[in-house]
Amino acid sequence: MSQPLVMTTELTKAWPTLAFGPVSLTIASGEIVALIGENGAGKTTLLNLLTGVVQPQHGQVSFATGHPTFGIVPDTCPFPEELTAREVGQLLATVYPQWHLTTYLKYLDQLRVAATQPLKTLSKGNRAKVVFATALAHDAELLIFDEMTAGLDPLVRQTILQLAQEYVQTHPAAMLMTTHILEDVTQVATRALIMAHGQIVWQQAGPMPSLAALRQQLLRAETEGD
Known part of the structure; x- marks a missing residue:
């Protein structure tokens, strides 16, 4: 794996409707990480913690370059x-x-x-x-897609994801995307994470599972904590 670009250590944040964390995550240059889960699972909270919009109650976020440039x-x-x-x-x-x-x-x-x-x-x-x-x-250095392909024409989605993939492959950069479109995950992600109830409950790197297997894993992750 390439050098770590971003690292989070035991991040926690309490909201009235969500206890987030602890979440530890490392993203390396060259990775395209897909973050999936139902609404309210904590995906946007994680993005806000990474970009500094929200400060954690515990834990820390660190970047290899100190002060990274985000492409949000x-x-x-x-x-x-x-x-x-x-x-x-x-x-x-x-x-x-x-x-x-x-x-x-x-x-x-x-x-x-x-x-x-x-x-x-x-x-x-x-x-x-x-x-x-x-x-x-x-x-x-870190592209962040927050549901940006939702509602777009499939051909537009495919073009955008292909260009983003080319960017990550040709720059010292990584990409973190939240999405409900599992086809996007299987198309470009090098790692998939499932969040539920404020925690990362499943992840897989390397070749992505089939669309059917990913749907089943997502359903299992979302129901086990209920």
């Missing part, structure tokens, strides 16, 4: 809808020290997104492509 792709477009895709790229040039406008525009071209159209005129799928392109254009 949420399930909705966070940019003002009056902007064009090109203007989004120009705006982010003031945010990211390593912003590559040419790379960003190249991804838009590959994804067939009109850079001169306001975001509000684009379909949901094309807005998702814009957000995705921003994540890959500033030398991000």
Whole structure:
């Protein structure tokens, strides 16, 4: 395995409706880690702990580079809808020290997104492509996809996942994705984790199980703690 990129040690966080942890996790450069589980299992809490949005009550998060660059792709477009895709790229040039406008525009071209159209005129799928392109254009070390392929056309999903896979394979980077679409897991993940009741209850690295086997494992993990 490649060198660890991110490590969590015994992370815990208490919420009114969820006792999260303890969770210990290591993600190495080159990995694509899929995080699956029902709503409320703790997936988003883990992402928020990794990115510093939420602080743990116990445990710690450490990164090999000290202060990593995240490429975060949420399930909705966070940019003002009056902007064009090109203007989004120009705006982010003031945010990211390593912003590559040419790379960003190249991804838009590959994804067939009109850079001169306001975001509000684009379909949901094309807005998702814009957000995705921003994540890959500033030398991000950890890509984080939070249900970003939900509701997208299967062909769009496949294209986005393929480009993300190529990025991880050609950069000192890794990817962590939460998804309910198990086909995405079997397509690109190098490791799958199931969360239930705030804990990682199952994981498998290497070749992914069949879609049917993964569904069965997910059902088993979700019902055993009830």
